Amino acid sequence: MSRPSEPQGGDVAQAQAALQQMSNGYWATQIIYVAAKLGIADLLKDGPRGIHALAESTETHAPSLYRLMRALAGLGVFRENEAGEYETTALGRCLASGSPGALRARTILNGEDWYTGWGGLLHSVRTGETAFDHIAGRSFFEHLAANAEAAAVFNEAMASSTEGAARAVADAYDLSQSKTIVDVGGGTGAFLAGILQANPWARGVLFDRPNVVAAAGGLLTRAGVADRCDVVAGDFFEAVPGGGDVYILSWIIHDWDDDRGVTILKNCRRAMADNARLLVIEQVIPPGNQPSLGKLYDLHMLVLSGGRERREDEYRALLAAADLQLARIIPTDVPRSVIEALPR
Numbered sequence: 001m002s003r004p005s006e007p008q009g010g011d012v013a014q015a016q017a018a019l020q021q022m023s024n025g026y027w028a029t030q031i032i033y034v035a036a037k038l039g040i041a042d043l044l045k046d047g048p049r050g051i052h053a054l055a056e057s058t059e060t061h062a063p064s065l066y067r068l069m070r071a072l073a074g075l076g077v078f079r080e081n082e083a084g085e086y087e088t089t090a091l092g093r094c095l096a097s098g099s100p101g102a103l104r105a106r107t108i109l110n111g112e113d114w115y116t117g118w119g120g121l122l123h124s125v126r127t128g129e130t131a132f133d134h135i136a137g138r139s140f141f142e143h144l145a146a147n148a149e150a151a152a153v154f155n156e157a158m159a160s161s162t163e164g165a166a167r168a169v170a171d172a173y174d175l176s177q178s179k180t181i182v183d184v185g186g187g188t189g190a191f192l193a194g195i196l197q198a199n200p201w202a203r204g205v206l207f208d209r210p211n212v213v214a215a216a217g218g219l220l221t222r223a224g225v226a227d228r229c230d231v232v233a234g235d236f237f238e239a240v241p242g243g244g245d246v247y248i249l250s251w252i253i254h255d256w257d258d259d260r261g262v263t264i265l266k267n268c269r270r271a272m273a274d275n276a277r278l279l280v281i282e283q284v285i286p287p288g289n290q291p292s293l294g295k296l297y298d299l300h301m302l303v304l305s306g307g308r309e310r311r312e313d314e315y316r317a318l319l320a321a322a323d324l325q326l327a328r329i330i331p332t333d334v335p336r337s338v339i340e341a342l343p344r
């Protein structure tokens with residue numbers, strides 16, 4: 001990621017414009033979210049449509065929808081043609097259901113549950129508490145367990161960002177000697193499916209909460225790996241399945257504070273034979289002022305689930321507390337690294 005370059009020579013106007021653009025960021029978040037929620041990109045899949053037809057299909061107020069579409073056209077997400085109808089653009093196509101990357105689900109999360117959490121950043125910074133819990137009255141994962149629609153959006157967004165990560169990890173880390181790969185907190189299976197596709201000799205175990213794995217079958221079947229994959233429901237704060245020679249925790253430890261993180265790591269260590277390996281897949285925070293997506297995700301974790309992104313020394317200490325030793329960190333082509341840990 002990058003940040004706007006620092007204005008040179010005390011150019012106040014340039015500094016003001018750069019800061020204002022950052023500060024207004026949530027306008028775009030909400031504009032794009034409403035388009036995603038209303039399914040505008042899907043309605044424009046087969047060609048341009050006028051504002052009244054769009055308003056009728058989306059059950060919205062036509063003059064206000066027009067103002068939204070005009071702003072979206074200004075952002076380059078859709079475009080008004082010479083006939084005064086709206087058509088989609090390359091950006092708009094990314095908002096359609098089923099488009100690669102499933103950005104529609106992520107955009108809805110950004111405008112709903114994640115927006116809720118970020119709205120309490122000041123509370124988190126003042127108190128150290130998790131903003132989402134403070135605002136919603138329950139934890140983010142409890143909220144998902146109680147709300148099937150929100151869970152489906154979250155699982156789809158996770159699965160899409162994870163498909164690319166699985167390919168990148170499979171390219172960067174040699175799993176050719178692995179027989180059984182246990183994906184702990186593996187969601188609906190997108191990460192494990194990618195790993196099993198790249199390693200056709202291996203078997204997998206997908207482990208997650210009951211309400212999550214209940215929705216996993218379709219994805220594993222579509223990926224052609226269902227016959228090599230057991231699906232196990234449970235709670236990683238209690239125990240994780242045994243029998244794996246490789247354990248994966250992808251985007252799990254960052255969801256939790258140190259105590260909860262160590263509990264999960266200890267449960268993995270307990271399930272692991274002495275020659276098994278644990279791969280913690282996370283962004284590792286770089287030192288200094290360097291721009292890094294991880295530094296923003298760190299705040300995302302603070303407000304959403306009470307977790308954090310960590311530096312290498314912090315991962316080393318966390319693993320040591322669970323009787324595991326950080327062996328090496330392997331970067332991948334996406335902003336997630338493989339932190340390889342071995343029993344001590």
Ligand SMILES: C[S@@+](CC[C@H](N)C(=O)[O-])C[C@H]1O[C@@H](n2cnc3c(N)ncnc32)[C@H](O)[C@@H]1O
Binds near residue numbers: 250
């Ligand atoms: C950020 S998502 C990561 C999903 C997946 N590993 C990936 O890389 O996309 C965190 C996952 O942890 C799961 N999870 C949360 N609490 C859990 C628990 N107590 N036991 C098992 N899984 C849990 C969630 O259901 C979710 O699938």
